[in-house]
Amino acid sequence: xxxxxxxxxxxxxxxxxxxxxxxxxxxxxxxxxxxxxxxxxxxxxxxxxxxxxxxxxxxxxxxxxxxxxxxxxxxxxxxxxxxxxxxxxxxxxxxxxxxxxxxxxxxxxxxxxxxxxxxxxxxxxxxxxxxxxxxxxxxxxxxxxxxxxxxxxxxxxxxxxxxxxxxxxxxxxxxxxxxxxxxxxxxxxxxxxxxxxxxxxxxxxxxxxxxxxxxxxxxxxxxxxxxxxxxxxxxxxxxxxxxxxxxxxxxxxxxxxxxxxxxxxxxxxxxxxxxxxxxxxxxxxxxxxxxxxxxx
Amino acid sequence: xxxxxxxxxxxxxxxxxxxxxxxxxxxxxxxxxxxxxxxxxxxxxxxxxxxxxxxxxxxxxxxxxxxxxxxxxxxxxxxxxxxxxxxxxxxxxxxxxxxxxxxxxxxxxxxxxxxxxxxxxxxxxxxxxxxxxxxxxxxxxxxxxxxxxxxxxxxxxxxxxxxxxxxxxxxxxxxxxxxxxxxxxxxxxxxxxxxxxxxxxxxxxxxxxxxxxxxxxxxxxxxxxxxxxxxxxxxxxxxxxxxxxxxxxxxxxxxxxxxxxxxxxxxxxxxxxxxxxxxxxxxxxxxxxxxxxxxxxxxxxxxxxxxxxxxxxxxxxxxxxxxxxxxxxxxxxxxxxxxxxxxxxxxxxxxxxxxxxxxxxxxxxxxxxxxxxxxxxxxxxxxxx
Numbered sequence: 001x002x003x004x005x006x007x008x009x010x011x012x013x014x015x016x017x018x019x020x021x022x023x024x025x026x027x028x029x030x031x032x033x034x035x036x037x038x039x040x041x042x043x044x045x046x047x048x049x050x051x052x053x054x055x056x057x058x059x060x061x062x063x064x065x066x067x068x069x070x071x072x073x074x075x076x077x078x079x080x081x082x083x084x085x086x087x088x089x090x091x092x093x094x095x096x097x098x099x100x101x102x103x104x105x106x107x108x109x110x111x112x113x114x115x116x117x118x119x120x121x122x123x124x125x126x127x128x129x130x131x132x133x134x135x136x137x138x139x140x141x142x143x144x145x146x147x148x149x150x151x152x153x154x155x156x157x158x159x160x161x162x163x164x165x166x167x168x169x170x171x172x173x174x175x176x177x178x179x180x181x182x183x184x185x186x187x188x189x190x191x192x193x194x195x196x197x198x199x200x201x202x203x204x205x206x207x208x209x210x211x212x213x214x215x216x217x218x219x220x221x222x223x224x225x226x227x228x229x230x231x232x233x234x235x236x237x238x239x240x241x242x243x244x245x246x247x248x249x250x251x252x253x254x255x256x257x258x259x260x261x262x263x264x265x266x267x268x269x270x271x272x273x274x275x276x277x278x279x280x281x282x283x284x285x286x287x288x289x290x291x292x293x294x295x296x
Numbered sequence: 297x298x299x300x301x302x303x304x305x306x307x308x309x310x311x312x313x314x315x316x317x318x319x320x321x322x323x324x325x326x327x328x329x330x331x332x333x334x335x336x337x338x339x340x341x342x343x344x345x346x347x348x349x350x351x352x353x354x355x356x357x358x359x360x361x362x363x364x365x366x367x368x369x370x371x372x373x374x375x376x377x378x379x380x381x382x383x384x385x386x387x388x389x390x391x392x393x394x395x396x397x398x399x400x401x402x403x404x405x406x407x408x409x410x411x412x413x414x415x416x417x418x419x420x421x422x423x424x425x426x427x428x429x430x431x432x433x434x435x436x437x438x439x440x441x442x443x444x445x446x447x448x449x450x451x452x453x454x455x456x457x458x459x460x461x462x463x464x465x466x467x468x469x470x471x472x473x474x475x476x477x478x479x480x481x482x483x484x485x486x487x488x489x490x491x492x493x494x495x496x497x498x499x500x501x502x503x504x505x506x507x508x509x510x511x512x513x514x515x516x517x518x519x520x521x522x523x524x525x526x527x528x529x530x531x532x533x534x535x536x537x538x539x540x541x542x543x544x545x546x547x548x549x550x551x552x553x554x555x556x557x558x559x560x561x562x563x564x565x566x567x568x569x570x571x572x573x574x575x576x577x578x579x580x581x582x583x584x585x586x587x588x589x590x591x592x593x594x595x596x597x598x599x600x601x602x603x604x605x606x607x608x609x610x611x612x613x614x615x616x617x618x619x620x621x622x623x624x625x626x627x628x629x630x631x632x633x634x635x636x637x638x639x640x641x642x643x644x645x646x647x648x649x650x651x652x653x654x655x656x657x658x659x660x661x662x663x664x665x666x667x668x669x670x671x672x673x674x675x676x677x678x679x680x681x
Contacts, residue, residue: 124537
């Protein structure tokens with residue numbers, strides 16, 4: 001029983017990171033109908049931003065940790081806007097395939113640029129948040145995991161608030177329904193799209209920092225696999241759907257942990273991608289895909 | 297059809313002729329006549345970069361020392377090396393390039409058995425001797441009679457670790473957690489399991505991961521539930537560091553045990569204080585007081601800003617030195633005769649003790665067991681074969 005509960009905690013923690021990255025995928029898809037594969041590299045950039053910020057900001061306290069987190073989110077938001085301006089904006093209006101291939105190109109560019117700038121060697125990530133372990137019965141819960149759940153929950157709530165309750169959120173939803181009509185009623189499409197990228201990239205940065213805090217070894221290729229898994233999570237929950245991305249992340253994290261717990265550790269990645277194939281075959285809209293109302 | 301004017305054609309022909317004559321005159325035979333080229337393929341970047349870098353620095357030092365002492369057979373050594381980025385699929389291409397384009401007389405490499413296994417068939421079929429500094433998987437030298445190593449093999453390492461777990465750690469129940477993507481890890485796990493069970497121990501859990509994974513908590517939780525006395529992690533340092541850290545996070549307090557794949561300062565950076573009470577076996581300790589060892593430690597420190605060499609550096613150094621010794625004895629760099637000279641290596645004294653190559657082209661050498669205390673690697677004991 002203790003073992004099962006511990007695995008549940010392990011799975012939820014893994015799922016929370018997937019959820020955080022999946023939110024970024026889903027946001028951009030919701031507005032632009034386009035999968036930003038460079039998202040996993042923004043996630044990597046977030047972890048590196050945290051790594052370098054931690055050298056100038058004293059960490060190990062909640063305040064210091066949050067400051068690094070916020071700093072990395074700002075840096076990545078700017079990076080996201082920059083990527084959109086340089087790579088995607090000139091191609092707007094072309095076919096989605098062009099945009100998709102460009103996204104893969106940007107992703108590869110950032111990976112190799114990362115290896116050029118940071119070197120390909122893994123680095124150990126500093127401890128940003130105070131480290132405590134709580135023993136509840138036989139189950140161990142770390143302060144990093146609690147931070148992970150709290151930050152993911154808060155960002156999810158904040159995101160829903162922005163999308164549903166603010167002017168810019170309304171503009172985003174309008175754009176996603178009909179870009180031409182949106183610009184006719186006076187919405188500045190470029191600004192809204194830039195904002196979407198900024199928001200999505202900031203979420204990726206948060207994911208990068210929390211992932212690196214849980215698994216403290218970072219390298220320029222670290223984004224690839226979590227990025228793909230988060231993409232599976234986004235599709236699983238229904239891409240374009242915010243609560244769906246969160247649900248997809250958590251389900252995927254739990255499924256992976258369960259597969260390993262049952263002794264199939266070498267199948268964990270295979271199962272994650274089998275989930276993608278199954279969901280595309282039997283429920284292409286994802287678990288929450290029918291709830292069109294909350295589409296960004 | 298468009299035809300080139302004759303003037304351009306003849307100019308082109310002259311150019312080609314000039315280029316060809318330049319090649320045969322200055323480039324090809326001339327260059328190979330006044331230098332001896334030795335090739336190395338190494339993981340200078342990527343996941344196992346700490347290994348590749350250490351090994352490379354050791355080799356580099358050896359070659360600089362040989363050149364400073366007048367070179368070999370009256371010629372200087374030219375050291376040609378390439379990075380395989382710690383990724384599979386690169387080493388064979390690099391070996392091909394080094395042999396056919398750079399015309400190296402011998403290959404040195406690699407630390408990881410998996411990547412040595414990729415290059416070994418190329419060296420074997422080209423008739424170019426290859427010496428691996430620190431690949432311990434037995435299959436590496438089984439590739440053919442041109443493939444050698446200057447380190448011990450995993451059957452020896454696995455057995456001594458099993459005995460250490462049984463006798464020194466008094467472990468009755470062991471869990472094994474190995475990397476399915478590394479032949480080194482899978483081999484060492486097997487060579488640990490057999491003697492451990494044969495001496496009355498019990499393997500209570502076998503878990504697997506894939507090199508490069510970050511999350512090991514699910515496997516470790518499953519291992520914890522089986523209550524082992526020791527956990528054997530025969531992987532490389534990046535993964536092993538994360539495994540040790542996550543094991544301690546989950547409240548696992550039993551000792552963790554590893555092989556020479558743990559030997560890197562990065563292990564300490566990744567796992568930090570979680571490493572207290574872990575053990576691993578390796579080839580070399582800089583704390584060894586033998587004169588040859590201390591001489592190597594001193595010249596390594598002088599060359600690399602006071603850095604203390606680890607096992608990979610010492611083996612990298614020895615691989616080049618054993619090769620140089622063989623070239624001197626052979627009096628030639630021609631493949632078959634050089635191969636025979638390397639095979640005849642007997643009692644060569646280097647940085648890791650005496651190297652004698654047996655009929656299976658493996659070195660028989662003592663191993664040391666290190667532990668981590670107060671955030672530093674500490675010498676514990678030497679195990680003789």
